[in-house]
Amino acid sequence: MIIKTFPLGLIGTNTYLLIDEESKEAVLIDLGGDFHPIKEELEKNNAELKYILNTHGHFDHIMGERDAQQVFKVPVYIHEDDKYLVENLPKQLERFGFVANYLPPENIKTFTQNDVFKIGNNEIKVIHTPGHTPGSVCFLIGKDLFxxxxxFYTSVGRTDFEGGSFAKLSNSITQKLFKLDEDVDVYPGHDSKTTIGYEKKYNCYFGSDNL
Ligand SMILES: [Zn+2]
Ligand SMILES: [Zn+2]
Structure with missing residues (x-):
């Protein structure tokens, strides 16, 4: 599996492109900006984009999707509890002080906790991790977690936005993510990669060294 990272959009949100080398199927996780570098990468690998998965509905993770859909004609998937955020993209932009000239994606499909997606023969498991938003999820593919x-690397998402809950975030991290194998690689929505083992020890909020 090829994993490419593209920091895109207004605040450099990590967009991840996954390409299964065998089947040449590709999946995007979040799309916060201009899709052209992704299109180039797909062409270079002779791969076809199947769909876009979203970790949550905040503007900086979904802003590039409507434009990309004009070219790729793929559906966008989001947890059912965050669908309202995607539909309210212009309102979100306004609230954060940006110009609201982006339209929400079309063809929005929802998923829940136990849904499984596929890329080639690889399973993509949905782990519902509410807290940052009600419908925040992580995607687990083998030993890679998005x-x-x-x-985040030594940190966690903010919970002071509408719908956020530190109690829920705490539960999601300690009861779900920290139960995964320590050698699972973590690819966050912002900044650098980390691992479950590293965060269990050094995370500023939940690491054993900081408790
Ligand atoms: Zn967010
Ligand atoms: Zn973000």
């Missing part, structure tokens, strides 16, 4: 704004 954590959105739930878990």
């Amino acid at each position: 954590s959105g704004d739930t878990l």
